[in-house]
Amino acid sequence: MIKAAMLTTDELKLLIKKYALQNAVKYSKTPQAGAVMGKVMAHPELRPRAKEITVLVGDVLREIEEMTPESREDELKKLAPELLEELKEKKEPEKGLPPLEINGSLVMRFAPNPNGPPTLGSARGIVVNSEYTGRYNGKLIIRFDDTDPVTKRPMLEAYDWYLEDCLWLGTKPDEVIIASDRIPLYYETAEQLIRKDGAYVCFCKQEVFKALKDEKKACPHREQGVEKNLGLWKDMLSSCYKEQEAVLRIKTDIAHRDPAIRDWVAFRIIKTPHPRPSVGDRYCVWPLLDFEGAIEDHLCGTTHIIRGKDLIDSERRQRYIYKYMGWAYPKTLHWGRVQIYEFGKLSTSAIKKAIAEGIYTGWDDPRLPTIRAIRRRGIRPEALRKFMIDLGLGETDISLSLDTLYAENRKIIDPIANRYFFVWSPVKMEIEDAEPKVAKAPLHPSRGGIREIPVGTEVLVCRDDVETLKVGERLRLKDLYNIQITGISPLRAKFIGTDIDLIKKEKARIIHWAPTDGLKVRVLSPDGEYTGTGERGIEKELDRVVQFERFGFVRIDSVDDGVVAYFTHR
Template structure:
């Protein structure tokens, strides 16, 4: 073999790994790869969060590691509120994406751990309880790089204050624990950050059991170690938090998990706002958390966006820390690649213009169109041409009707060629049967729908609007979850069939 055709061996050797993404750093430092997904449960995962999820899941699978789902459900703030239903919605999104979670952890179950470390840090004089007013602290101390009086308090006094935080002596905002990262740090963002504070808000899972809650940088400084996380892939909005985490790891001499940041994702053709979505869902303006305008994973699933299409598109973005502005088009392109072959074709006409058909030979009683043009063996759809009171009426899209002049030759696909007559009542005069005529003379080929036997279909568009279209009779055999292509219109998924067939539009 090597002697006869060595070039074959060579190409074989060069093909192997098409891994688009780089290796994770410092793999040799870790016995096994442990990563985590840390969503804040304020709503379902949307397409913007998909990057975080897919990246982590990808690497865990690549290295046969472990993936921990950590609901980052600390108390949040007035604007960032834990939404009870979000826990399940998030899980649902992960299932859709095919993410395999090995363990699930709730931050809100771990307060005692954080308390233990808080006390320890106070005892080590690495943290202190500060009762300064936040604004005063910022202006008088942080900006001036000066230590506030609380910073030099004794361990005993700090511990006493800590107890007062826990027992309710201090009101909300009355005191907070600060980590001594250094008041002289050149970066103002790094000066003695608050790591625990008081909140009396009710928590959906643990109620009012706790009134002192950790901040993200502290809870993760502890938990990334406690949970044995080896690699952290997160948005670059968290780099400051990463630095504070490292500070904590150094206090305890813990091994540093590898930190990898990716840039912010903006969508050119979608505006993402979880808080706006929540409002609109609550107000009933959106149909629910699967409304296309939420861009939730649920909404993509409803539209028949295959998870692999999303996954591919997200992985193609790589791991760059640069902020990027992307389009949904690559996702749609991938989805088409995956689903085109399976999608049966149908005619669907929005706002039809009805034409009286004249001169069609009587022996033409039905049209036959392929279920899928690339797979003739899947058979044909039959569209019966039933006369009403002796005359036949067919509908064509208004858009096409309006853009064609009187006397235009056109073809109704899989039926015949006609001359358009635009004087009322609108009609079409049979011209010829053969498609080659159109090919020779030019003229557009339209989809169309019969007046008598059509099927009403409600299509929910990406912008939230609902359009009613009329489809050919074979639409009656559609089932929920079918992904179809309406010729010249676009792809969509049947999501419900009751009195109406309902389709969520996916893309062109």
């Protein structure tokens, strides 16, 4: 048990540092103050010192912010090896993809509806299917299920977006199929099913059929005979009927325990032209997804299907077609739903509506879960691939944070991202007795290189820092010199030397700054927009990820009229 009264301030700070370092090593990032406070406050005898501890936690986190991941682990090993061992002893849950049962060659498909660009959910399908086909030297097909010109109307740009994002993720399909190019093939199978008495044309209104279906009763058209159904089918194809006047149904078990399986609709009449010019108004009878997908999986020789467990009913419906046609159904695996905290339940249709209303700037808005947005923020494809593979194929629904993805990405970009100063919500500080000079700061703490920053007798500092400053306080402007605060409004300070050992001895704060003639910078992030000033040199980093010190990693998106950066992560 810790005796609170017996701990000196230095001893208390050491305890805080141990817990903070353990958290930093575990999650590969600077901890949140609340997480460290929680650990410390787990000792009831320390709670009376909560106010003191809050200040010390802030001091410790500022120290850890300046440390590299390697130095954090080394420091923890030196200060509290038992806490490091505790992390290593905790058994990690099994990650990765299980082996597949394969007899012969492997053929898999990823089948998106191109009614918007790929999302993180799409990335899972792309990565997992390509990982398996790569592992087993199989064939990967990208199939666009675009046979709904109304409810999930395709976007012409989305076809290319999917292929671009596949390549970015390291996935090159062996074949690309567009379902709307193959409508006659579906018509042929429909006719064969009718001839086998496995399908019929139904004229019941939707509510009438539902009432019959719910009572496990057949509709009056179910037994009208093959020849009549063939004639009615040809009438459907000849545009003899209005929308919703007739549908083609697959005969199943009308008394099936699941009403969703009972005589489901395979084709419906849609008079709205398809957005692809090559298709347009060529067809008025369109297959529903369960029919189109079933036929394509057979035509393409698909051996394994991986999809969400919410689509289990699709297999149950499709198996009726396979039974009538004498086909072997592919092996299926299902995964549970994944919900990412940061995005909630955003659907493609909801995003499209919000973009039209001006809520989002476009499909690559940093607040969105699209691959285009993730790419623009500076997430690397290797990190996203590993993140998706590590999710595995479990059927349990899971909720998770993007912190794991960020941790993977940080491992890749931290060793190569140059460092720069960016001051958001800037406040000008006048510095008495300072002489103009050129500050020399490292481009990277371990890789070397120097960036030179000309500075006069005024600098810009963050308003967040200003709000905590006190007159008389001594601190250091990072990589520049030491100052003492002489006034808050307006903000003034005086130069007190360059000896950094003085600051270390006094355990004074070190804050970052920017020159008053620096670059105008806007950072777009999921939390909103940050505006301020950054040092010159950032403009040379176009399309690269850099680290804005004490802020986070960003990707420099444009430098034409000032700098626009997209926030990557902490």
